[in-house]
Amino acid sequence: MLQLQQTRRYSVLAAAPPPIAAPPPNTWSPEQRAADLVAATASRATSAASVATAPVVLLTQGDASFVEHADGRKEWVQRAEDDWRATLRGYLNKAAMDDDDASEDPTTIVKQALKDWREGHAVVLRRLLSPKAVAEVHACARDCLDGGWGTIRRRSVGLPDGSVFPQQTHARLSKHFRERCPRAWAALWRGIAGVDWGTWPRFSGDAAVRGAFKQADYLLYQGGDSVGWHDHYGESLLFCVVLLSGDFEGGDFSYKPLDGGGAVDVELAAGDVVVCPSEMEHRVGAVSRGTRASLNVDFWDVDAAADRRSAFDRY
Incomplete structure (x- = not known):
């Protein structure tokens, strides 16, 4: 089931919050636990089979996709939430897992980026x-999918331009991102802190940036997927x-510069x-x-205790 939420510049086509969970397994009978184990094993086998035979998505419009099968056949098919999960799983099973951990110090990268920065523009690091840090993020998304600890949904972000309805496949990794992606997180908070201090600024140093983490979203686009113009203001x-x-x-x-200039494409x-x-x-x-x-x-300065999002939207 999908529900549409929309504000001035932001819309989300998201799976409705899941129903109330069943009682924890330790309250079930041995017969029920055995039946659940058999069902879970069958589900994993079915999921693996669907990934092995998943068609290639060539184009997506709404809930329909134009796909190419392994035998060369092409057709329009209706997609459901399980299909998007299978697509995400298929990509993650092939995502590069690289052990190359060579990188410059974030301070050096920030220093170079700020030399090229113009006021009112984004900063590129x-x-x-x-x-290896990139591989950490892929692995975290795979664990989110396999472990069932993060929200995964098909959604629309940004307002449509009249001809194209923007869509993406989204996995929210917030719950375990920092602990399971230590290299990526360390590089990001150090880079963000350096950029913030040398530009806008919004926070008061490294510790404030580390404590301002709000959420981390893994996003997948294919077959015409896109994101429309929007901002994160508020x-x-x-x-x-x-x-x-x-x-x-x-x-x-x-992005659109804050001084009102024309859109800038970033390679x-x-x-x-x-x-x-966030107002950009x-x-x-x-x-x-x-x-x-x-x-x-x-990155947000709202204390966790004041965060009124539901667990579904937070994680």
């Missing part, structure tokens, strides 16, 4: 995440976008990070070939 103070893949076409990140490679103040409008163009994977991290 080139190669802030090493290949939801965070700063956000960053990290590119996690490179074998795709289209999917350009664009990114895996491991690059774009840092923006931005979008991701339609992906015409391959799969674009990215990470969005928001």
